[in-house]
Amino acid sequence: MPTAAPIGQRTTVDRPDDSDLPQIHLVYALASDGVDRFFDTNGAIKTSVESVRYWFRTQSSGLDLRWDTYNGELDVTFFRLGSTEKSVTALGAYVRDVLEQELKAAGGIQGSKQYMVFYDGASTYACGGGAWPPLLYGVVGAMYLKGLPDGPVPCDSNTLGASPTTPGYLDIAMLHEFVHSLGLTPTCAPNQHSSGHVSDSPNDLMWAGDAPWDLPPKLDIGNDDYFRHGNPDCPDLANVGYIDPLPADYWLPPGVSR
Numbered sequence: 001m002p003t004a005a006p007i008g009q010r011t012t013v014d015r016p017d018d019s020d021l022p023q024i025h026l027v028y029a030l031a032s033d034g035v036d037r038f039f040d041t042n043g044a045i046k047t048s049v050e051s052v053r054y055w056f057r058t059q060s061s062g063l064d065l066r067w068d069t070y071n072g073e074l075d076v077t078f079f080r081l082g083s084t085e086k087s088v089t090a091l092g093a094y095v096r097d098v099l100e101q102e103l104k105a106a107g108g109i110q111g112s113k114q115y116m117v118f119y120d121g122a123s124t125y126a127c128g129g130g131a132w133p134p135l136l137y138g139v140v141g142a143m144y145l146k147g148l149p150d151g152p153v154p155c156d157s158n159t160l161g162a163s164p165t166t167p168g169y170l171d172i173a174m175l176h177e178f179v180h181s182l183g184l185t186p187t188c189a190p191n192q193h194s195s196g197h198v199s200d201s202p203n204d205l206m207w208a209g210d211a212p213w214d215l216p217p218k219l220d221i222g223n224d225d226y227f228r229h230g231n232p233d234c235p236d237l238a239n240v241g242y243i244d245p246l247p248a249d250y251w252l253p254p255g256v257s258r
C-alpha cells in the first residue's frame with residue numbers, strides 16, 4: 001500500500017480508512033480556476049466539523065456521527081474540478097450535482113460513504129445544496145462557500161470553522177445539507193414541507209420558510225419529524241448507519257448499499 005500523506009498535508013486521494021462502517025468523508029473542492037484558501041490543511045474544515053460534532057452531541061444527548069478518519073484524525077481530501085468556476089456557477093441550482101458527477105468520475109465516491117463537500121466557489125442560487133433520496137439520489141451534500149456574492153448576505157460573510165464549540169452558519173448548514181442527503185426530512189414526517197424541510201419552527205436544523213433561520217438551531221423540535229420521533233415506519237436520523245455508535249438496526253439512504 002502506498003504511503004498516505006500525513007494528516008495536515010494536502011492529499012487528492014482518500015487515505016486508508018480506520019473503519020469499514022458507513023462514514024462521512026470530507027472534501028475541499030475548487031473549480032479548475034478557483035482561488036485556493038487551503039481550508040483542507042489550515043484547520044478551517046477541521047474546526048468546522050468539531051463545532052458540528054459538539055452541537056450534535058449536545059442536541060442528541062451524546063451521539064456522534066462517524067467520520068472518515070486516518071490514524072484517528074479527520075481525513076480531508078482536496079479535489080480540483082475540471083470545470084471552471086464560471087461554468088459551475090452557470091448551472092444555477094445544479095452546482096451540487098456537478099460536484100457529485102465530477103467527484104464520481106474521478107473515482108472519489110466509495111462504498112457506503114456520504115460526502116460533505118466544501119466547494120470554495122460561487123453560486124447564484126444558494127449557499128449549499130443536498131440530495132434528497134429517493135426523489136433526488138446522491139451522496140454529496142455541499143456548501144458553496146462563495147455563494148450569493150451579489151445577495152443581501154453573501155455566504156462568505158460568515159467564517160467557516162470560527163469556533164470548535166459554536167457552529168456558525170456555514171458549519172451548521174453543512175450538517176443541514178448532509179441530513180437532506182440521507183433523505184430527511186422524509187415525506188412521512190408530519191411537518192415536512194418544501195422538499196425535505198420542516199415547517200414547525202425557524203429554530204429547527206431543517207427549517208425552511210418565510211422567516212429567517214434562527215441560529216444556532218435545535219435538532220427536530222418536538223421530536224416529531226426526523227429525530228427520535230418514535231414512528232417505526234418513518235426513517236429516523238437516530239438510527240441511520242452514520243451514527244456512532246452504530247445503531248442495532250441501522251438503515252442507509254435509498255441508493256446506498258452496505
Ligand SMILES: [Zn+2]
Nearest residue numbers: 176180197208
Ligand atoms: Zn434545506
